Amino acid sequence: ATPIALLVGTGRGARLGILIKGPEVLESTRRVDTVVLDKTGTVTTGRMSVTEVRAFSPTTEADLLRAAAALEDSSEHPIARAIAAAAPGEGPLPEVEAFQNIPGLGVSGQVEGRAVLVGRAALLREWAVAVPDDLLAAQASAEAAGRTGVLVALDGIAAGLIVVADTPKPDARQAVADLRTLGLTPILLTGDNAGAAQAVAREVGIDEVVSDVLPADKVDVVRNLQEAGRVVAMVGDGVNDAAALAQADLGIAMGTGTDAAIEASDLTLVRGDLRSAADAIRLSRATLRTIK
Numbered sequence: 001a002t003p004i005a006l007l008v009g010t011g012r013g014a015r016l017g018i019l020i021k022g023p024e025v026l027e028s029t030r031r032v033d034t035v036v037l038d039k040t041g042t043v044t045t046g047r048m049s050v051t052e053v054r055a056f057s058p059t060t061e062a063d064l065l066r067a068a069a070a071l072e073d074s075s076e077h078p079i080a081r082a083i084a085a086a087a088p089g090e091g092p093l094p095e096v097e098a099f100q101n102i103p104g105l106g107v108s109g110q111v112e113g114r115a116v117l118v119g120r121a122a123l124l125r126e127w128a129v130a131v132p133d134d135l136l137a138a139q140a141s142a143e144a145a146g147r148t149g150v151l152v153a154l155d156g157i158a159a160g161l162i163v164v165a166d167t168p169k170p171d172a173r174q175a176v177a178d179l180r181t182l183g184l185t186p187i188l189l190t191g192d193n194a195g196a197a198q199a200v201a202r203e204v205g206i207d208e209v210v211s212d213v214l215p216a217d218k219v220d221v222v223r224n225l226q227e228a229g230r231v232v233a234m235v236g237d238g239v240n241d242a243a244a245l246a247q248a249d250l251g252i253a254m255g256t257g258t259d260a261a262i263e264a265s266d267l268t269l270v271r272g273d274l275r276s277a278a279d280a281i282r283l284s285r286a287t288l289r290t291i292k
C-alpha cells in the first residue's frame, strides 16, 4: 500500500466530515455486505415530542405528566427529553430522589414522596405493578400508529400512558437508497417496539427489522449475522450501541452521538448525516482501488 494514496483518501474523507481511525479500516469497507442501522438518533432525528397523554382516574393528565417529567429530567434518553420538555405549568420541576436509569426499560425514582416508574410494561412488571389490559391496548394502538407509548406507574399502580413520536432524518430515505446502490442490505435495529420500528422502516425503505432488542443484546444481533456469513457494518450513536459497533466488521458512529459509540467505531460521521455512511464506504473503496 502506498501511504500517499491513503492520505489522499483520508484527507478527502475529513473534508466530507468522515473521520477514519486508521488505514486498515479501508479494507473492511470492501467486504461489507450488510448494514445494521440503529433507529433512534441514527435513522431518526432522536428529537422526540409528546403527542398524547392518557391518565386513569383519579390521576389527572397534568399530574401524570408532571411526575414523569420530573423523573425524566435526570435522563438523557430521547424519550426522557421529550417528556421533560412537555412538563405542564411554570416553575421548576419537583425534586427527585433515588433516581435509577434501567437501560432499555425506563426510569424509576421518588417524586414528592411518591414512587414513580416510566417505561415499558416489563419495567412495571419487574416492580410487581399490575399492567391492566386497557392500558396495554392504548399502548398497542399508539404503537400500531408508529409511535412509542411509555407507561407510568404512581405508588405501585399503573396510572397512564405517554405517547412520543420521532421522525426519520430528512436524508434517511436517500441514504438507504445510496447503501443499496453500493450492494449493501440494510437492517433496522432497535430497542423500541415493532410498530414504531416498522413505521420508520417503511418510511425510509428498509425491509428487514429487528425490534424490542435489549441494549445488551444488540451485539448478539451483529454476531449472529456474522455467524451466518454476513460481513456487517453497524451504524449507531448510543452508549447502547457501543458493543455492537465494536463487534461489527465496520463500526460507524454518528459524530452527534455519545463518546462511547465514537470510541468503539472505525469511522465517525462528524455531521451525523446518514448519507455520509454511504459516502464513507464509497470513498474507502475508491481509495483502495487507487492503492492497488
Ligand code: ADP
Binding pocket: 039, 040, 072, 075, 077, 079, 080, 102, 103, 104, 105, 106, 107, 118, 119, 120, 148, 149, 150, 189, 190, 191, 192, 193, 213, 214, 215, 238, 240
Ligand atoms: P433504541 O434502541 O431505539 O435507541 P432504547 O434501547 O434506548 O432504544 O430503549 C428501548 C425502549 O425502552 C424505549 O422504546 C422505551 O420504551 C424504553 N425506555 C428506555 N429508556 C427510557 C426512558 N428514559 N423513559 C421511558 N422509557 C424508556
Ligand code: MG
Binding pocket: 038, 039, 040, 041, 042, 236, 237, 238
Ligand atoms: Mg440510538
